[in-house]
Amino acid sequence: MAADLVLKNGLVVTGQRVLRGGVAVSDGRIAAVGADDELPRGARREIDVEGRVLFPGMFDPHTHLGSGDSRSYEAMSESFARDSKDCLIGGVTTIASTTVLGDDPLPVAYEKSVEAGAGRSHVDFKITCVVTREHHTGEVGAAIERGCTSLKFYTGYCGCLAEKMGMNPEGIPPAMFYRACENVVASGRRPLMMIHAEEPTVRFMLADRFAEQGRDSLLDWAAHSPDWAESVQVYQYGVITHELGLPLYVVHISRAHTIDFLVGLQAQGYDIIGETCVGFLSTTAEELHQRGVRLYGKIQPPIRHEADQQRLWRALREGVVTAIGTDTIPYTSKYKKDLPFWEARPGLNIQTLDSMSLLLTEGLHRGRIDWVTLARTTSEGPARHFGLYPQKGALEVGCDADVLVVDPHAELELGVERSLGGNDYSIWQGKKALGRVDMTFLGGELVAQDGQIVGEPRGKHVTRAPGSTR
Ligand SMILES: [Zn+2]
Numbered sequence: 258m259a260a261d262l263v264l265k266n267g268l269v270v271t272g273q274r275v276l277r278g279g280v281a282v283s284d285g286r287i288a289a290v291g292a293d294d295e296l297p298r299g300a301r302r303e304i305d306v307e308g309r310v311l312f313p314g315m316f317d318p319h320t321h322l323g324s325g326d327s328r329s330y331e332a333m334s335e336s337f338a339r340d341s342k343d344c345l346i347g348g349v350t351t352i353a354s355t356t357v358l359g360d361d362p363l364p365v366a367y368e369k370s371v372e373a374g375a376g377r378s379h380v381d382f383k384i385t386c387v388v389t390r391e392h393h394t395g396e397v398g399a400a401i402e403r404g405c406t407s408l409k410f411y412t413g414y415c416g417c418l419a420e421k422m423g424m425n426p427e428g429i430p431p432a433m434f435y436r437a438c439e440n441v442v443a444s445g446r447r448p449l450m451m452i453h454a455e456e457p458t459v460r461f462m463l464a465d466r467f468a469e470q471g472r473d474s475l476l477d478w479a480a481h482s483p484d485w486a487e488s489v490q491v492y493q494y495g496v497i498t499h500e501l502g503l504p505l506y507v508v509h510i511s512r513a514h515t516i517d518f519l520v521g522l523q524a525q526g527y528d529i530i531g532e533t534c535v536g537f538l539s540t541t542a543e544e545l546h547q548r549g550v551r552l553y554g555k556i557q558p559p560i561r562h563e564a565d566q567q568r569l570w571r572a573l574r575e576g577v578v579t580a581i582g583t584d585t586i587p588y589t590s591k592y593k594k595d596l597p598f599w600e601a602r603p604g605l606n607i608q609t610l611d612s613m614s615l616l617l618t619e620g621l622h623r624g625r626i627d628w629v630t631l632a633r634t635t636s637e638g639p640a641r642h643f644g645l646y647p648q649k650g651a652l653e654v655g656c657d658a659d660v661l662v663v664d665p666h667a668e669l670e671l672g673v674e675r676s677l678g679g680n681d682y683s684i685w686q687g688k689k690a691l692g693r694v695d696m697t698f699l700g701g702e703l704v705a706q707d708g709q710i711v712g713e714p715r716g717k718h719v720t721r722a723p724g725s726t727r
Contacts, residue, residue, distance in 0.1 A: 262701055263300040264660065265293045267311040270628045272637045272651045280311060282658040285700035290652055306662050309695065313632055313652050314350025314659030316639035317609055318532060319508055319582030322354045323373060326589055330357055333373040336587050340607050340678035341379040341716060345705035347610035348694035350659035351640070351649055351719065353383040355409055358423045363388070363396035367403050371718045378716030379704065381659075383643055385409050385451065389424045394437040398444040404720030406448045406644040406727035407506070408441070410434055412490055413455030413557070428457060434494055438501045447726050449506040449530070449642060450498050454490035454515070455482055455558050464599060473598035475551065479542040479559040487511065487558065488518035495522055495529050504528040506642060509584050511537050511558045513568035520577055530642055531578035533569050535608060536560055538581070539615040545684065552593045553684050556584065557603035570625040579638035581616070583608035589681045607678045611671055611685055613663060617692030621665065644727030645719060658701035667693040675708060
């Protein structure tokens with residue numbers, strides 16, 4: 258049978274190796290992977306990628322469309338239509354995005370989120386249900402039944418900041434998390450129990466103290482969240498999920514201390530999955546401070562230091578951290594411009610458009626990661642964790658044909674001008690990067706080329722691959 262598309266004369270990155278050749282696509286799926294002379298002949302469309310890299314479409318496990326300047330499902334619809342373009346041009350073909358904070362029962366929040374993306378999203382998407390209210394803990398089963406494979410808990414917040422997010426002032430105490438876990442167990446599935454680990458009480462005390470002292474640089478921001486803030490919660494919530502037989506997924510790990518802890522727990526058989534973010538891998542508090550980025554670089558948890566960054570890269574190489582996300586939030590400079598440092602909202606804007614270029618520049622070209630590990634941590638890892646492998650996550654026969662054509666040697670200057678979404682600033686403005694996504698295919702269709710979108714939105718909601726226990 259003739260293939261619909263053949264991409265040849267490339268370097269194909271699979272989960273196991275890099276091989277010279279290409280891929281063939283039939284009916285939106287990968288039909289063959291191999292040397293050029295092994296690929297089917299007479300395809301309807303054939304593209305010579307001229308030695309460039311064929312890479313599996315990235316899966317960004319950590320985005321918050323609809324939770325930026327305004328938080329609503331209308332904002333989410335707009336964000337899917339607008340900001341998901343910045344996924345495709347950056348090489349992200351699937352995202353997981355959170356439900357909007359609020360009182361809606363979880364299954365309702367889940368359905369509204371799916372609805373918000375339907376027909377508008379340029380990328381395939383999954384929805385992570387955010388558990389903030391007491392009643393949510395009893396609704397997890399209904400969300401799981403609808404296809405939800407990930408539940409997020411903002412354990413790193415208390416007091417007025419927790420209240421602003423619709424939680425009680427005590428945030429997510431272990432007992433509340435425990436009850437949610439029990440109800441998940443009753444569903445018979447093993448979705449990701451995700452936590453934002455960052456012990457809040459000491460952190461908030463230090464934040465108040467620093468604010469009073471007039472300390473308001475990004476170095477102070479990093480210092481207000483202690484070295485152990487993540488790891489203490491990884492242990493506290495990790496023992497609960499371990500007891501109940503569920504996987505704990507720790508979002509946006511920023512610290513070397515956390516990695517050391519994680520290594521120990523994983524060695525003891527704890528099913529704890531680590532995620533880090535492109536920002537932590539690509540810059541430091543010191544560098545941002547020096548460049549005068551100030552509020553624009555205020556994210557939660559804070560961007561850390563050189564030693565943390567080195568440890569995070571090593572954790573990716575060692576398989577301790579197996580997912581890279583961005584923590585994308587569609588903020589504009591409205592919340593970043595002239596506000597008092599400690600009052601301004603934390604969070605970066607749409608980061609997906611720079612993911613590949615930053616990871617190649619700071620990782621591959623500096624010898625801190627190889628192609629296969631990069632594919633495992635940006636594509637296969639997240640797909641496996643979210644129950645989507647092998648539908649997503651690799652250039653292997655049978656997988657969805659989500660394929661990137663990457664030129665690792667193309668020079669690129671990062672900046673807000675590249676954004677097709679709602680970004681009006683970039684913390685990477687002017688940064689010289691080496692490596693660019695030239696073409697993005699979603700389900701075998703060309704959907705982005707040279708920084709522009711091709712065609713109408715084709716993204717669809719995806720739940721779990723057959724046989725998944727999530
Ligand atoms: Zn987040």
